[in-house]
Amino acid sequence: MSTPVLHVQHLVKRFGEFVAVNDISFDIRPGEILGLLGPNGAGKTTTIQMLLGLVTPTSGSIQMFGLNLETHREAILQQVNFSSTYVSMPQALTVEENLWVIARLYGLPQIQERVNDIVKRFEMEEFRHKITRKLSSGQSTRLGLAKAFLTEPKILFLDEPTASLDPDIAQKIRSFLKEERRSSGLSVLYTSHNMHEMEEMTDRIIFLQRGKIVAEGTAQEIVARFGQADLEEVFVKLAREK
Ligand SMILES: Nc1ncnc2c1ncn2[C@@H]1O[C@H](COP(=O)(O)OP(=O)(O)OP(=O)(O)O)[C@@H](O)[C@H]1O
Ligand SMILES: [Mg+2]
Incomplete structure (x- = not known):
């Protein structure tokens, strides 16, 4: 078995008395898509914010590419990217300007070619010169995904990447992601509340419940273990357990 690209051990995050993430450990292997599943507020x-160095863990350790995030933050984050709805891009810049800013921050070569390529791939030609503040929510999600793929990361954290996308674009993004994983061995941590998407996209799933891992395995294994018809039924069963 290959060395994991991400190795998380005994990760804990408390906000005051409240334990949001309660001693979780997991790995992601090269080229693997790991699903992070769980009800609203599960952690x-x-x-993901701890994996990005945006939130400081209360305890536990995070290693990527064999390096510790605490001590090798810059080297690690250079090879990582993410998309989420909770970090917005500068609103007064156009879509294209925002992509340029990211490309510069990461020190990418041949920026215009890459920007053109990603704008085309994510079908953003129509709004590439639009001010970010004026984007629809689906357009803004696409910009977030475009900036995530722009830097050709080795690990990608996608927090509900298809939540506001129309079915056509969502499907295109999913096939693009699969293609990237095949061609470049990209590893992904993926969250979604769409269970069919989870079944389709992930190699393995960890199920979080009140900050703890309560189930782990392939979607099929989890469904079989809980004796349910599909992942959606497992989700509802686990989410309703006290
Ligand atoms: N800065 C904070 N201060 C206090 N509590 C917080 C903070 N950030 C998150 N929490 C709490 O931690 C818990 C986990 O939140 P988190 O956003 O990680 O859930 P989630 O699994 O992403 O849920 P969702 O499916 O709704 O996106 C929630 O109860 C939330 O209120
Ligand atoms: Mg969330």
């Missing part, structure tokens, strides 16, 4: 976004 998914908090986990």
Whole structure:
């Protein structure tokens, strides 16, 4: 088995007395898409924010590419990117300007070519010169995904990447993601509340419940273990357990 690109051990995050993430450990292997599943408030976004160095863990360790995030933050984050709805881009810049800013921050070569390529791939030609503040929510999600893929990361954290996309674009994004994983060995941590998408996209799933991992395995394994018809039924069963 290959060395994991991400290795999380005993990760904990408390906000005062409240424990949002409660001692979770997991790995992501090269080229693997790991699904992070769980009800609202389970701790998914908090986990991703810790992996991005945006939230400081209360305890536990995070390693990527064999390096510790605490001590090798810059080297690690250079090879990582994310998309989410909770971090918005500068609103007064156009779509294209925002992509340029990211490209510069990451020190990418041949920026215009890359920007053109990504604008085309995500079908953003129509709004590439629009001010970010004026984008529809689906357009803004596409910009977030475009900036995530622009830097050709080795690990991608996608927090509900298809939540506001129309079915056509959502499907295109999913096939693009699969293609990237195949061609470049991209590893992904993926959250979604769409269970069919989880079944389609992930190699393995961890199910978080009140900050703890309560189930782990492929979607099929989890469905079989809980004796349900599909992942959606497992989700409802687990979410309603006290
Ligand atoms: N800065 C904060 N201060 C206090 N509590 C917080 C903070 N950030 C998150 N929490 C709490 O931690 C818990 C986990 O939140 P988180 O956003 O990680 O959930 P989630 O699994 O991403 O949920 P959702 O499916 O709704 O996106 C929630 O109860 C939330 O209120
Ligand atoms: Mg969340």
